[in-house]
Amino acid sequence: MKALFISYLLLAVTAVTTLAQKQSSEPTTPVVQQFVHSLNPEQRQLAVLAFDDQERYNWYYVPRDRKGLPLKKMTPEQRTAAMQALQTLLSTTGYQKITAIIDLENVLRVVENRPPNDTYRDPENYYFTVFGDPDQAKMPWSFRIDGHHVALQFSMLNGKLIGFTPAFMGSNPGVVRAEVPQKGTFILQQEADLAYKLLNGLTEEQLKKAVISDKCPGDIVTTNTRKASIDKKEGIAYGELTTAQQKLFLELLTTYLDNYHVTLKNQQLDKLRKSGLDQLVFAWAGDREPGYGPGKGQYYRIHGPTILIEFDNSQNQANHIHSVVRDLTNDFGEDMLRLHYEQQHK
Structure with missing residues (x-):
């Protein structure tokens, strides 16, 4: 099963690379249309929901039953089409991370001594859902992949990408130490x-602001809430850093944005510049010594007027990572959609 799944991913990478070379910078709609058109009526009932269905806001990052069409219920051609659609919305790096996260289900089967046919840790147990109709060019629609440690939703309007959050990536194990072919893998390194590097480059005075707790929380603070909210903005501000520290701060921030289509990345960077980079803060909680493992729990966040990024490595003896990007103004594409409906009403 693992070999078959990896072959589907390789086929998707090859096919979508060729497709991307032939199409415009946003070839998303045709690829998602291809996926939807390949479904039979029973599959379509699972995979295609109304755009205003409340399920669109129902996301989580733990193993559980989900709505949508899982890979295991697709034909090989449909799996390739689904992964192609996902690939068009991610960068090469982002796609590699997602497929590596999915492959960790095979590692967990070994680590947890599960049988090969186990369905709790299953690389084919990732669900794809389309909300709305990609054939209706002027209407909003979105495309979602949801599963263990992968929760991504991409919003479209008038054939244009308008959002990609909430965007969750996790990794269990954070670092693969078991004697398996994936040993040494550190997806979110x-x-x-x-x-x-940023934390340990701060002065003692800067650390007094940056470190908000010596204790690492047990998960990302905002979990899977529909609307992300942190009670107060804590940490050291971008404007309080040296030029070298600011460069490292932005390198960390763009590491998250670099996972997505360049249009989505640039949207976020443009919003950050307009709201003012000096409004961004970096906050740390937990162990401050470099290292990953028992007693080394780490949490940090980047928080600003328009964005919240959280990283937590505390579970499974600090070898289980959760990370999320939230757009505080446009999660689920809501802000852009609001403007769209207001203009239509006028």
Whole structure:
């Protein structure tokens, strides 16, 4: 099963690379249309829901039953089409991270001594859902993948990408230490290492602002809430950093945005510049010494008027990572959609 799943991913990478070379910078709609058109009536009932269905706001990152069409209920061609659609919405790096996260289900089967046919840790147990109709060019629609440690939703309006949040990526194990082919894999290493580098480059006075607790929380603070909210903005502000520290801060931030289509990345960067980079703060909680493992729990966040990024590595003896990007003004594409409906009403 694992070999078959990996072959589907490789087929998707090859096919979508060719497609991307032939189409415009946003080839999303045709690829999602291809996926939807490939479904039979029973599959379509599972995979395609109304755009205003409340299920669109129902996301989580733990193993559980979900709505949508899972990979295991697709034909090989449909799996390739689903992964192609996802690939068009991500960067090469982002797609590699997602497929590696999915492959960790095979690692957990070994670590937890589960049988090969186990359905709790299953790389084919990732669900795809389309909300709305991609064939209706002027109407909003979205495309979602939802499963263990992967929860991504991409919003479209008038054929244009308008949002990609909430966007969750996790990794269990954070670092693969078991004697398996994936041993040594550290999918979210850059997100971890850059934050440590920034933290340990701060002066003692700067640390007094940046470190908000010596204790690491047990998860990302906002969990899977429909609307992300942090009680207060804590940490050290971008404007209080040196030029070198600011460069590292932005490198950490863009590590998250670099996972997505360049249009989506640039949308976020433009909003950050308009709201003022000096409004961004970096906050840390937990262990401050570099290292990953028992007793080394880490949490940090980047918080500003328009964005919230959280990273937590505390579970499973600090070898289980959760990370999320939230657009505080446009989660689920809501702000852009509000403007669209207001203009239509006028």
